[in-house]
Amino acid sequence: MKRYIARRxxxxxxxxxxxxxxxxFLGRLTGNPVDLMLPExxxxxxxxxxxxxxxxxxxxxxxFVIFVGRALHGDLGTSIRMKQPAVDAFFDRLPNTLVxxxxxxxxxxxxxxxxxxxxxxxxxGMLDRAAGxxxxxxxxxxxxxxxxxxxxxxxVELGWLPSGRMGGPEHFILPVITLGTFLxxxxxxxxxxxxxxxxxxxxxxxxxxxxxxxxxxxxxxCLRNALIxxxxxxxxxxxxxxxxxxxTETVFAWPGIGRLxxxxxxxxxxxxxxxxxxxxxxxxxxxxxxxxxxYAYVDPRIRLA
Amino acid sequence: xxxxxxxxxxxxxxxxxxxxxxxxxxxQKGTLVFAVETLSGQTLDPILEGRPGNxxxxxVMYDSLVGFNLQKGGVGPGVAERWExxxxxxxxxxxxxxxQTFHNGDKLTAHDVKxxxxxxxxxxxxxxxxxxxxxxxxxxxxxxxxxxxxxxNTPQIGLPAGLSRAVAPEGAIMxxxxxxxxxxxxxxxxxxxxxxxxxxxSVPGDRLEFTAVTTPHWRxxxxxxxxxxxxxxxxxxxxxxxRTGEAAIASIGPETMIGASRAGLEVLSxxxxxxxxxxxxxxxxxxxxxxxxxxxxxxxxxxxxIDRKQVIEHVMNGKARLPYPFATFGYTDYFSADRWEKWAxxxxxxxxxxxxxxxxxxxxxxxxxxxxxxxxxxxxxFMVDIGTxxxxxxxxxxxKVTLKHYEWGSFAPMERGDQAGLIGWASMYxxxxxxxxxxxxxAAFSPESTQRLLGDKETCDAACExxxxxxxxxxxxxxxxxxxxxxxxxxxxxxxxxxxxxILEGMGYYAINTKxxxxxxxxxxxxxxxxxxxxxxxxxxKPWKK
Numbered sequence: 094m095k096r097y098i099a100r101r102x103x104x105x106x107x108x109x110x111x112x113x114x115x116x117x118f119l120g121r122l123t124g125n126p127v128d129l130m131l132p133e134x135x136x137x138x139x140x141x142x143x144x145x146x147x148x149x150x151x152x153x154x155x156x157f158v159i160f161v162g163r164a165l166h167g168d169l170g171t172s173i174r175m176k177q178p179a180v181d182a183f184f185d186r187l188p189n190t191l192v193x194x195x196x197x198x199x200x201x202x203x204x205x206x207x208x209x210x211x212x213x214x215x216x217x218g219m220l221d222r223a224a225g226x227x228x229x230x231x232x233x234x235x236x237x238x239x240x241x242x243x244x245x246x247x248x249v250e251l252g253w254l255p256s257g258r259m260g261g262p263e264h265f266i267l268p269v270i271t272l273g274t275f276l277x278x279x280x281x282x283x284x285x286x287x288x289x290x291x292x293x294x295x296x297x298x299x300x301x302x303x304x305x306x307x308x309x310x311x312x313x314x315c316l317r318n319a320l321i322x323x324x325x326x327x328x329x330x331x332x333x334x335x336x337x338x339x340x341t342e343t344v345f346a347w348p349g350i351g352r353l354x355x356x357x358x359x360x361x362x363x364x365x366x367x368x369x370x371x372x373x374x375x376x377x378x379x380x381x382x383x384x385x386x387x388y389a390y391v392d393p394r395i396r397l398a
Numbered sequence: 399x400x401x402x403x404x405x406x407x408x409x410x411x412x413x414x415x416x417x418x419x420x421x422x423x424x425x426q427k428g429t430l431v432f433a434v435e436t437l438s439g440q441t442l443d444p445i446l447e448g449r450p451g452n453x454x455x456x457x458v459m460y461d462s463l464v465g466f467n468l469q470k471g472g473v474g475p476g477v478a479e480r481w482e483x484x485x486x487x488x489x490x491x492x493x494x495x496x497x498q499t500f501h502n503g504d505k506l507t508a509h510d511v512k513x514x515x516x517x518x519x520x521x522x523x524x525x526x527x528x529x530x531x532x533x534x535x536x537x538x539x540x541x542x543x544x545x546x547x548x549x550x551n552t553p554q555i556g557l558p559a560g561l562s563r564a565v566a567p568e569g570a571i572m573x574x575x576x577x578x579x580x581x582x583x584x585x586x587x588x589x590x591x592x593x594x595x596x597x598x599x600s601v602p603g604d605r606l607e608f609t610a611v612t613t614p615h616w617r618x619x620x621x622x623x624x625x626x627x628x629x630x631x632x633x634x635x636x637x638x639x640x641r642t643g644e645a646a647i648a649s650i651g652p653e654t655m656i657g658a659s660r661a662g663l664e665v666l667s668x669x670x671x672x673x674x675x676x677x678x679x680x681x682x683x684x685x686x687x688x689x690x691x692x693x694x695x696x697x698x699x700x701x702x703x704i705d706r707k708q709v710i711e712h713v714m715n716g717k718a719r720l721p722y723p724f725a726t727f728g729y730t731d732y733f734s735a736d737r738w739e740k741w742a743x744x745x746x747x748x749x750x751x752x753x754x755x756x757x758x759x760x761x762x763x764x765x766x767x768x769x770x771x772x773x774x775x776x777x778x779x780f781m782v783d784i785g786t787x788x789x790x791x792x793x794x795x796x797x798k799v800t801l802k803h804y805e806w807g808s809f810a811p812m813e814r815g816d817q818a819g820l821i822g823w824a825s826m827y828x829x830x831x832x833x834x835x836x837x838x839x840x841a842a843f844s845p846e847s848t849q850r851l852l853g854d855k856e857t858c859d860a861a862c863e864x865x866x867x868x869x870x871x872x873x874x875x876x877x878x879x880x881x882x883x884x885x886x887x888x889x890x891x892x893x894x895x896x897x898x899x900x901i902l903e904g905m906g907y908y909a910i911n912t913k914x915x916x917x918x919x920x921x922x923x924x925x926x927x928x929x930x931x932x933x934x935x936x937x938x939x940k941p942w943k944k
Binding site: 123124125128130131132135136137138139140141142143146147174175176182185186189241244245248249252255256257258259343344345346348349352353355356359361 | 527634811
C-alpha cells in the first residue's frame with residue numbers, strides 16, 4: 094500500500110507540473126490584465142508603466158522562469174487585482190465553498206440513494222419511471238436557471254428565504270438545493286444500476302434461499318455492496334463541487350473559490366488564476382487518492398490487484 | 399420622593415442633552431444597502447485601485463481634490479474650493495476648503511494634498527494616470543496649510559479636471575501623518591479618509607461596510623447611519639434582493655429595466671454616463687486605399703443606415719438618447735453643446751435612401767463586405783446587442799457584414815502594436831461620460847496614441863494634422879472663448895472624418911426599493927453612486943413621487 098501511495102504521489106506531482114505549465118501559458122493567450130485595469134483613454138505611456146509595475150513587461154518565457162522559481166519556494170505570486178498573495182486569497186475563500194459541499198453531498202445521498210434503491214426494486218414500474226424523471230431533470234436542468242427559479246419562488250414570491258449571500262442557516266438552503274440537485278440525480282442513477290447488478294448476484298440468491306427477510310437482503314446485503322461504486326462517485330462529486338460551484342456561487346453571491354476562479358479569469362489575474370487552479374488540482378488529487386485508498390480497504394480485490 | 403429626584407434630574411439632563419446633541423445622533427438611522435456587480439480589486443488604498451472601484455466605494459470615504467458640479471455634471475468644488483492658473487499657464491494653485499478633517503481627527507491640509515498627489519505618482523502606484531502625472535507634474539509646493547501649488551512642465555489646462563472624480567480617481571486625498579505613522583500595510587488594513595463615510599470592514603468577495611460621520615460634511619451628512627456595499631455579480635439576484643428588501647438599490651442593465659419596473663421597483667436613470675460608438679481602424683493606411691471604408695462618405699452612409707431611435711427603443715428600452723458628437727455630452731467643458739446637439743440631430747438621422755445613394759455614388763451600388771468586431775467593455779453587455787442591431791441595419795442597404803464577437807479581454811490587445819487584427823475592420827467601442835473632451839480625443843486620434851484612428855506617424859493626412867495642431871493649441875489656450883472655439887473645431891474635424899461614429903448616449907440604471915430609500919438625484923455623467931450615497935434620504939424623509 095505504501096508503494097501504491099508513493100507511486101500515486103509521484104504521478105500527482107508530475108500532473109501538477111503539467112497543469113501549472115498549461116495554465117501559465119493558456120492564461121496569457123487570452124489577453125492582458127492591464128487592458129482591464131486601465132480606462133479606454135489611457136495613454137501608451139500609462140499602459141507601459143502599469144505593465145512594468147505589474148511585472149508583465151518581460152517575455153512570457155522570462156515570466157515563466159520567475160514563476161517556476163517562486164513556485165518551488167511556495168510563492169504562487171500576488172493577485173494583480175486584489176493585491177494580496179494569491180495563496181492567501183484562495184484559502185480566504187476556500188472555507189466558504191467547503192461549508193456548502195457537505196450539505197450538498199448529504200442532500201444528494203439522502204435523496205439519491207433511497208431513490209435509486211426504490212427504482213431498482215421497481216424496475217420498469219411507475220416508481221422507476223418517476224425516479225428516472227427526477228434523474229433526467231437533475232442532470233438536465235441548468236443550475237443557473239434552477240438557482241434563479243428558487244430565488245424567485247422562495248425569496249421574492251414567498252419571502253421565506255434570503256436571495257443570496259453567506260449568512261445563517263437559512264442562507265444555505267437555496268444554494269445547497271441548487272448544488273445538490275445534480276448530485277441527487279447522480280447518486281440515484283449509480284445506486285439504481287449498482288443495485289440491479291448486485292441483486293442478480295449469486296450471494297443475494299443464496300441469502301434469499303437461506304430465508305433472510307427481503308428487507309435484510311436489500312438494505313444490508315445488496316445496498317452494502319452497491320455502495321462501492323457510489324463511494325467512487327462520491328470522490329468525483331466532491332471534485333466537481335470544488336471546481337464547479339462557479340455558477341451557484343455567482344447566482345447566490347457566495348464568496349467561495351468558484352467565484353474566485355471566475356473573477357481571476359475575467360480580470361486576467363494570472364497569478365490568482367494559476368494559484369487557484371494549482372491548489373484546486375492539489376485538493377482534487379488528494380481527494381481522489383483518499384477515495385482510492387478507502388476503496389482499496391472496502392474492496393480487498395482492488396488491494397490485491 | 400428623595401430617591402425619585404435623581405431619576406427626574408437625570409431624565410431632564412438626558413432630554414437637554416438630546417436637544418442640544420448634534421443632529422446627526424438623532425437623524426442618522428438604519429443601513430443603506432447597495433448591491434453592485436463588481437467590487438473590482440476591493441482595496442481601499444487609492445493608489446491600488448482604478449476608476450470603477452474608486453467611483454463605487456473609495457469615493458464614499460475619500461474626498462477628491464476637485465469634485466463635481468452636482469447640478470450640471472462635470473467638474474466642481476471638492477477638497478479645493480477653487481483653483482487658479484498662473485498667467486504663464488505653468489502652475490495651478492488650489493485653495494483648500496478650511497475646516498476639513500480626516501476620520502481620526504487630523505486636519506486635512508495642503509501637506510496631505512501634496513503627499514497624496516506624490517503618492518499617486520510613486521513607482522508602486524497602479525493609478526491609471528501615474529505615468530502621465532510623472533511626466534506632466536514638475537513639482538508640488540505647499541504655500542501654506544490651505545494653499546498648494548502644482549507646477550507643470552508644460553501648460554496643463556485640463557489638470558484640475560484630471561484631479562476630479564468626474565474624470566479620474568487620482569485626486570483622492572489621503573492622510574499623510576497617519577500613513578507615515580502606521581505604514582502602508584496598516585493603512586490598507588485600516589484606511590481612513592476625509593469623506594462622509596468611515597471604513598468599518600471589508601469582507602473579501604462579499605461586501606464593504608462603512609459608517610456615517612456624525613459631524614457636518616461639505617458633501618452632506620449621510621441620512622443613514624451605516625452603508626453596506628454588497629458584491630452580487632448576478633443581475634437577477636441583485637434585482638431579487640431589491641424586491642425582497644435585502645438591498646435598497648442595485649445597479650442594473652437596460653435589459654432588466656422593464657422587468658424591474660413591472661415588479662414595482664423604481665428605476666433611476668443617470669443621464670450621460672457613456673456613449674456607444676462604432677469606429678473604423680486604420681482607414682488612412684496605404685494598404686486600405688481601395689477599401690470602401692477608406693472613404694469618409696461611405697462611413698457616413700453607414701451612419702445614415704442606423705436607425706438610432708429603434709436601437710434606443712428596443713435595445714435600451716427607451717432609456718438612452720441621441721448622441722452628441724464623439725465623447726461630448728451636455729456637460730462637456732468649453733463646448734458649444736446646444737449647437738452640436740442640433741448638428742447631431744441632423745447628421746445622425748436615419749436615412750437609408752440617402753445611405754444607398756451615397757454608396758452608389760461612391761461605386762458600391764450593390765454594397766460591399768464589411769468586417770465588424772462586436773465587443774463590450776465589462777458591465778456594458780448591452781453593447782453587444784447594439785452591435786448586432788446595427789450590423790443587421792447595414793445589411794438592409796446591401797452591406798454584407800462579417801460579424802465577429804470578442805470578449806473585451808481578447809479584443810483590447812488587438813488595438814495595440816500594428817493592429818493587424820483590426821486594420822480594415824469596424825468595431826464597437828464606447829466612451830465613458832467625462833467633461834474633458836480633449837483627453838479622450840487625444841487617446842483616440844493622436845498619431846502617437848494607441849488607437850491612432852485618424853493617422854499614425856507615417857501617414858497623417860490633412861484632417862489628422864489639423865487635429866494635432868488643434869489639440870496642441872488647446873493645451874496652452876487660457877482664454878475660455880478661444881478654448882471653446884478650439885474644442886468645437888477639434889470636434890468638427892473628427893465628426894466630419896466619420897472615423898468614430900456615435901450611436902447613442904447611454905445612461906446608468908438602478909433598481910430601487912422605495913420603501914428602503916427616499917427620492918434622490920444622481921450626478922449627471924457619473925454612473926457610480928460613490929459620491930451620491932450621503933445625499934440619499936431615508937424613505938420617510940423624502941418619499942418617491944408616485
